[in-house]
Every structure is written in structure tokens, then in C-alpha cells.
Amino acid sequence: MEKTAELEENAIAGSKQTGAIITIVVKFGGRSISVSISPDSTGSDLKSHLQRLTNVLPRGQKLIYKGKVLTDNMSLKALQMTDGSKVMLVASQGLHQGDGPSTKKATLVMDNLRTIPHVHQNQINHETLTIEKARRERWKLIGVAALSECHLKAVPDDVWDCGLSIRVLEMSTNLIQELPAKVSSLKSLTKLYLNANDLSDKSISWDGLSHLKSLKVLSLNQNNLTTLPPAVGKLISLSQLHIAKNMLTCLPDELGCLNQLQVLKAGNNRISLIPAGIGSCSSLIEIDLSSNLLTELPETLGKLRNLKGLYLSNNGLNSLPSTLFKMCTQLSTLDLHRTEITNDFLRQIEGWENFDERRRLKHQKQLDFHVGSSGAFDEGADDDNWL
Template identity: 30%
Template sequence: MEPHEAAAGPGDGVLDLSRLSLNNLTVDTVSEERKRDTRQLYLNYNRLASLPVSVFSFHNLELLDISNNGLTVICEDVARLGKLRTLVAKNNRLDDLSLPKEFGSLRLEVLNLSGNRFEEIPLQCTKLRRLRSLSIGGNRLKSIPTEIENLTSLELLYLGGNLITAIPAEVANLPYLSYLVLCDNRIQSVPPQLTRLHSLRSLSLHNNLLTYLPREILSLVQLQELSLRGNPLVVRFVKEMTYDPPSLLELAGRTIKSRNIPYFPCDLPSHLLHYLDLASKCPNPKCAGVYFDSCVRHIKFVDFCGKYRLPLMHYLCSPECTSPCSSNPQSDAESEDESSVPADRLQRVLLG
């Protein structure tokens, strides 16, 4: 079978000799001249149990894709690829002992090890000082090593779909980190030190065990998206968004209070007088209602001076108070804020 060479561009009729897709039958038949010209080599979906030795003779290689094979080890010869910048090895059978000791000497900028069998992030990976993107999602990681702070060039860290229980404070020492994906883990809390991630734009924490967020998270002024769905924090919000119709007693009490019907201690029994004293005024400025035992629990996103939007729980007297035209006390101010604050400064919390 012949090597597959991708066209350089639509309509130009010229082959891009820097990009080469091979299967296991042709990798050993490539000419030395062709190896010298190749910058990108794709060996994915080849059922490889090990890498052919000839791969390491592509000395000018900048990208190597060995995804979706049956690899259990990456041999030490990979260190010979001195110009390699991107290594994609997802969906193999790699584990904690699969990387060579000299792996950290590579000058990688992008590394994808997702869909393997790692239980720990190999320390060799934490020596890749030029690394900008590290993906180890869908493995069996239980923790994040403190040595992660050594990856000072990191912009994207993808660790979703693991068994991680905690975020070490050392993650906050990554000055250029813009995307942090920790969804589908077992994380119970967010360290307040993350406020030092001044470049962070997206934080994915959905499907974890979070029950609260530190107030310091409001200091992440560059954060544009925070995903929280599937956490006890959000589940509690959603479950409490219920409304039980008021009793006849409450309806009568609401009528007396909202219409300012006068009454005196001699008119009512002491327990009814006490009940009327428990009335809570509806916070909706367009509603003069009150409530006692029955209220609407309603989530409202509040914009903090254009820096961040967080869900707050509001207790309203009736479902009508949740309509767009008459919400909580901050509804008017929010609509004005959202029209005056640039869209790129309004950030969102994803609850579902």
C-alpha cells in the first residue's frame, strides 16, 4: 500500500510533502528523502502494539499522532525526535510505567495522553517546561502532583473523567493557564489560591462533589465560563426550586397583610397574632405581597460589576414574581448593567 499524502490546499493541485499518513504496512518503506521532508506523521488506527523503529528516523518530525492503537509503552528512542512539538497518544493502553525516563527531555508543546490507563500523572510530564497543552482525561488519576507547578508555560490542562479528589494549591502557580478542565471527577472543594490564576478564562468543574465555592473566586476577572452542573451545590439549588400552594391560613394572612387590613389583639387569638407577625415581605419591588410558609425559590444570576455572574437564591411570594417583567430587587439594575457592560465582560455559570 502507498503512503497517503494530503493536498496542501484546495484547488492548488500541490501535495503537502510535510504531512504523511501511514499504516503499519508502509511505515518501513518510506524513502530517506521523504522522511527528511516529513513534519507531521499520522499512525493512528493501526492496531500497533509497539512503535516501528523506523518512526524515530523521521528526524524533522514536529507532530506525531499514534492515537487509537494498542500501545503499552513508548520506547526511549522517542528522545531522538528532537524537533517534536506535538505528541498525540490518546486511546491506547499506556500506564504509569509506559514513558521512558528521558521523556522529559523532549521539547513538547502539546501532549495528549487521554483515554489511557494512568493512575498518576507521570513525573516525566512535569519536566516538559515548554508544554502549553496537557490532556490526560479519561484515565484513572487519583490526584494531581504538586510538581504540576513546574509547567510554567501551560495554557490548557485537561484532566476530566478521572478519580481526582482534590485540587492542589500548586495549580495556582501556572501563570498562563487559561483553560482548566476538571469535570467528571470527585473533587469536593476549590482552593482559594486559584484566585492567582489571572489568565484563567474557563473553569470546568461539572459532575464533581462540590458543596460550595470560595468567595475568592470572584477575583478571577478574566474568567468567562464556569461549569458547575451535576454538583451537590447546584443540585441543592434545583431541588429547592419548588412551590407548594399556600394554605387557607396563609392566604388569609397574606390578604390581611398585603391590604393593610387593621386588626387588634382583642380581635384574634394569640396564635394567629403571632402568625401574622411572621410575615415576610416579597423582595420583588413590583409586588406588594407577603408570604409566610409557602414561597417560590428562584435562581437569579447576579452580575458583580461586570466581573462575574453567580447564581443567588431568591425567595418570592408567588410564581408570577419570577416573570421577566417582575423579578427580584436587582432585576432592573441588572437589565441596565447587562446593556451597558460589554458582552465580553459578562461571564456565565453553567448549571445545566
């Protein structure tokens, strides 16, 4: 084995001498990154692999060699780069991938070198481990693991290795199909974002989630969920629950156990029934149930004294809970677009006058401070059932 390794190392050295492989030095963020690469590689090749070490997206990278820009289609050979050439990497602000630039030095060996017989596989493995170690240390330091848009099919083992260190886990817009029971090891987790993945009812370990007693934000928008299990009621610290754009048909009565829940967003589902237990969510400030299949709402909604915004557009509703305006004394936004509820009906509900005054004051404040969505008051708000 030692003899084989020695032969491979000699072969690499020989390849460098013949020009098959060169080592260039990329200057970035006050540090130097050594890159072993074929001179026939293009600027695009170099950019895509530098992304691993800098976390800067290729479109945000500009490579400069001796005052000339290395374009995506230009080869290193075209700019007469040789072994030891120095290249400057300039990154555009705001185009960092994930959790920002790496802080550790590492040597990059391009993936396509694996097809070259003389490249030492152990060298590639070493560099991968170096990058992963740097990532773990960074996560542990800042408590945030940002992995959105990384084409992930599973939660990386690095996440579990960080254990108690991670407070925020962002893995939206990936291809993740499972949230395993290991999630229970993230005891310090306060925010979990898994929007736009491929999660289904049985692929989420709700038992594991229920151990996260510090979890305040759970976001599962745009997945393949058809049911929300009773175990959601065990997330006692939850203040925000985002489950929009799934295929949910109802919500569990155990939702009422979430007495710290302030925001519930469940729009764009197939929900036809809201449990009476929702009236026990005494901290609710905003509820979005737009674009569902609702034909009625529970009277217990009137118990939500802190409710300020209720969004019910695009449902089959023709009535509202009789105590909604009387008991929900902070309610100032009510969206009834594309429902069968008329203004004549609303004016007959007890407490209408006080609600109407609150919502007019809110619109006036939006005019005064220019914070309305369109910058102008909607003169047809009454007719459009936007209250």
C-alpha cells in the same frame, strides 16, 4: 544459493506464463504501480494491498478496468484481466490513511503470495523496504508522522530513525503499550498524540519525555494511567496537557512548574485532590476537571489571572475558592452542572457582579454571531448552574 534463486525466478516466470500470477498496472495520481497478483484475487484483495502504496483506505478506492468497475467480490479473472492489463484507481477525497498518498514508486506483491512456493521471498522483503524508505523520507520532509488507527502495538523503528526531523507525532487509536526512553531522541518534537492506546503508569518513560524541551502539546487521553509523576513538571515548554478519560486519582504539585501551560484537560478521571501548586500555572486559560471526585478546590486557583474557562460539572463540590471571581478577572465561563453549588452561594462570593457581567456579555456575543453550541441562548442557564 544462486542456483536456488535462479530456480525460483524461473518458477515465477513459469507461473506468469501459465496464468498463476499476472502483473497489472494501476494508474494513480499520475504514476503507475505494477502489481503482481493472482487472477483469482478479488477487488477487495487488491484494494487492501494498494492501501500500503497509496495510503487510501479501501472504502475510498474505486478500480476501473475498460470502463467497468471492479467490485469488492468480483475476481480479476471475471473481468478478463491478463498480464499487462491497465487499471485506473480513483480515490475519494478525505479517505486517506495516515500521512496521505505515497510519493515513491514501488512494486506490490500480495501477502498471500508468500504461501505460494515459487514466490521469491527476497522480492517481498525488497518491496517492504522500499515502502518503509519512502515513508521515512516523507516524514523527514514534512516533519509529521501520522500513524493513527494503524493497529500498532509498538512505536515503529522508522520513527526513531527520523530523529530530529519529526515535529509532530500522531499515534492515537492504536494498541501501543509502551513509550520507551528512545522518545528522548525526538528533540524537535512539539506535539505528541497518544490518545486511545494501552499505556499504563510504568510503560511511559517520563525521563525520556522530560528531555523534550520543545514539547508543547502532550495528549494521553483514554489510556490506563492512575498517576501523573512529578517528572511532568520538567516539560517546561508544555502549553497543552490532555489527560482525560484515564483513572487518575490526583495531580502532582510539580504541575505548578508548567508556567507556560494554557490548557489542562483532565475530565473523566477519579481525581479527588487538586494541588495548591496549580496556582503557579500563571498562563492557564482553560481548565476542565469535569466528572471527577472533587469535593473542594485550592484557594490558589484565584491566582490564575488569565483563566477564562473553568469546567467542574459532575463533581461533589459545594463551594468555590473565595477569591475566584475577584482575582480571575477574565473568567467568563463556569460550568457547575451536577454539583451542590447553588446560585445563592455564588452571589455571596466577592466579585460575583463583575463575573456575571462578563459571562452575560459572552452569551450575548454568541447570540449576535451565532456561535453558540445550540445556536440559542440557554434561558435556564442560571438554574442549571451553567455560567
